Amino acid sequence: MIPFISKEKVRQALQYPKLIHALREAFQQEIITPKRHAHLLSEQANSSLLLMPAWNPSGHTGVKLVTVAPQNIDTPTVHAIFILFDSITGVPLAFMDGEEITQKRTAAASALASSFLSRKNSSHLLLVGNGSLAPHMALAHCHTRPIDKITIWGRSAEKSERCRQTLTSFADLPKGIKIEVTSDLAGSCMSADIITCATTSRQAIIKGEWIQAGTHLDLVGGFKPDMREVDDELMAKSVVFVDTFTGALAEAGDILQALQSGSLKKEAIVAELADLCSGRYTGRRSEQEVTAFKSVGTALEDLCAANLVWQSHQQEANEKASARVFQQ
Known part of the structure; x- marks a missing residue:
């Protein structure tokens, strides 16, 4: 099952000193960021869908999906989810809360x-x-x-x-x-x-x-x-x-x-x-x-943040696995 990493887990993983340092390195790397796609979903509601892809050919690929519905009253007008893939195998690794990212x-x-x-x-x-x-x-x-x-x-x-x-x-x-x-x-x-x-x-x-x-x-x-x-x-x-x-x-x-x-x-x-x-x-x-x-924002930043979240998720999973082995 592909894991979903919640807003709270994303927040814990993205401490500012670490994220700022990671962004400084990411802006020097080979990360490809095509122009984001924008699609009108409903003329009546003026709702739209944005797709923001980015990838490192030898690392990870990410796509942030953003919906914007200006007429929303009882729910937020913007929702987002991020999907992380392995660039080599194409295997989806995780879904993440895109708004916190x-x-x-x-x-x-x-x-x-x-x-x-x-x-x-x-x-x-x-x-x-x-x-x-x-x-x-x-x-x-x-x-x-x-x-x-x-x-x-x-x-x-x-x-x-x-x-x-x-x-x-x-x-x-x-x-x-x-x-x-x-x-x-x-x-x-x-x-x-x-x-x-x-x-x-x-x-x-x-x-x-x-x-x-x-x-x-x-x-x-x-x-x-x-x-x-x-x-x-x-x-x-x-x-x-x-x-x-x-x-x-x-x-x-x-x-x-x-x-x-x-x-x-x-x-x-x-x-x-x-x-x-x-x-x-x-x-x-x-x-x-x-x-x-x-x-104005770039998908490079999303991918950089998602990589840190994924590292944190893997570390937590490894620690839990080690704890189970120790208990046995």
Whole structure:
């Protein structure tokens, strides 16, 4: 029987320090990631299916299946499952909770980028957005920089407070971090070292005039061409990095709209995450630079996370087998 690895097991396997390190290595490996497939399932319900494949020819193959049903009321609008195969034999190895993989790998990729792009002494993190991904984003950043203060801003103060409570409940949150909710977005932007945005906004939330020299921006919302989180002025003053050129130049609204308006020149998009991980580009080049990392997600990250989950599952199975032998 093919095992199903639950959300709880996925969460236990994907501790951020380990996942961030694994992603850094994965971005230097031979992993093939075709463009994701998107299919409309129901015009009436506007529901869709996304398929995100990735494989290492000498290792594993993975496919994440995502359904999006915007009209859902009593159930979440997004569901996901990940299937892991052996690339050589084609044998299916496991089913895994895809939603937990997505949240973990998205946050870890941003923290990995920050390790190259934010100032090493960055201590104040501003979290813009208060959805289910937001606390994961904040937690991951705490594992790459000496964060001692997290400020949360969102359109709903009630949801921001719930986000704060979720974040404080994480057992692996470093001790002594002050976490607060704010209604002053402009003022918080001016004092933050790192700003991480995880929203579904279709209009710019962050203005360039608020951003001080040396700030790093981590933009994970705006994953469609008609979505964006920052204005043209901010894109114009930033040195821009992306998770992958292919994905960002096809889907990232913050980049596509700024390119269209002329505020962002294509040559200002200097490197993708693989360039940083391999050392082909060194990342931040001065304390005064404003850096921006734009991600839309890549199946490489899903496969990397799934490999760690599979390793954890195998280790647990081996330990149980050894225990049974010992008891006999």
